[in-house]
Amino acid sequence: MTPSAQRQWVVAERPVGRPLKDSDFQLADAPVIAPRDGEVLVQTQVLSFDPAQKSWMENAANYRAPVQIGGVMPGSGGGVVVASAHPDFAAGERVVGDLGWREYPTIAGGHLQRVPSGIAVEAALSVLWGTGRTAYLALMKVGKPVAGDTLVISGAAGATGSLVGQIGKLAGCRVIGIAGGPEKCAWLTDELGFDAAIDYRSEKVRARLRELCPGGVDIFFDNVGGEILNDVLARLAVGSRVVICGGISRYNFDPRSPEMPEGPRNYFNVVFTGATIQGFLMPHYERDFPEADSRLVGWLREGRIKARPDVLQGFESAPVALRRLFEGKNRGKQLLQLDH
């Protein structure tokens, strides 16, 4: 039976220029709202976490509606339809979408998508939708891999990076991941099939790149920015492509403050190599979503890519789950299962 009340997390403070804190979030009670025309009531089963959620709280992202203080914390997730007033959805169907941190969101059916049959909601949130579309489209449309290319990925043991590496292997690349800690590096090479990994916390990235990429780096897929970007720019191959997907090393700085790190010193190597540096933002590639979805679903069903989510338990741990991304605690996609 659907309860009449639910819990939801709301935004209490904007974490501009600093790491996230417990007091940035507040747990509140709210009524469960019956769906009106075109709406669907969902029971949230899994929440999915992205570093960009911090910038949404700061209202620093220009591609989404502003988040209000006291408003529901935005975020994607998956669950089961409880009641539907939308012709395309029926009770019992499994869906994903921008559910927000709520136990029973009521949302427009047009904002939901069905989970493909035979695929767990956790796997769908790990390697399809936002993460999968980003990894596939940023690599294929901006990185433009060619068999034999050397592909280097920062943030390689995270959700996006670990998938980019797997797709890069399918495209015939030699794949080198940069990640924090020996356990994450071993996971990349032993379980996900990366050719090599560099532990940026204990190794000198630039020296290791010299050893591992004697012919230079053909594609750099950057999730981190800062010193790592600087080190890889020094090793670019002629005609290489640098994909700027993220810059998590910058996300705890106020962009207007003098503490914000300067841009990369080695950028001038772009001139000597004729390299291209291009930014990627997933919503700009909407027309390519069907291609990404069909390739990813196919590879997942064939077992050619692996979904290895990192799953926490309990709705009350949502802020902890988001903070893990900035503390490097997650391996693969950070998810949270609700115990209903």
Ligand SMILES: NC(=O)c1ccc[n+]([C@@H]2O[C@H](COP(=O)([O-])OP(=O)(O)OC[C@H]3O[C@@H](n4cnc5c(N)ncnc54)[C@H](OP(=O)(O)O)[C@@H]3O)[C@@H](O)[C@H]2O)c1
């Ligand atoms: N452009 C787009 O459309 C788009 C879409 C989705 C995601 N993104 C971006 O892609 C990147 C990865 O996102 P994700 O969802 O896949 O997250 P994720 O990689 O699963 O999690 C973040 C990882 O970043 C690393 N990290 C955290 N702070 C760091 C720091 N100061 N320096 C270096 N590494 C740090 C940690 O790994 P280590 O332990 O290895 O440090 C952590 O596990 C983010 O920058 C995100 O904003 C962009």
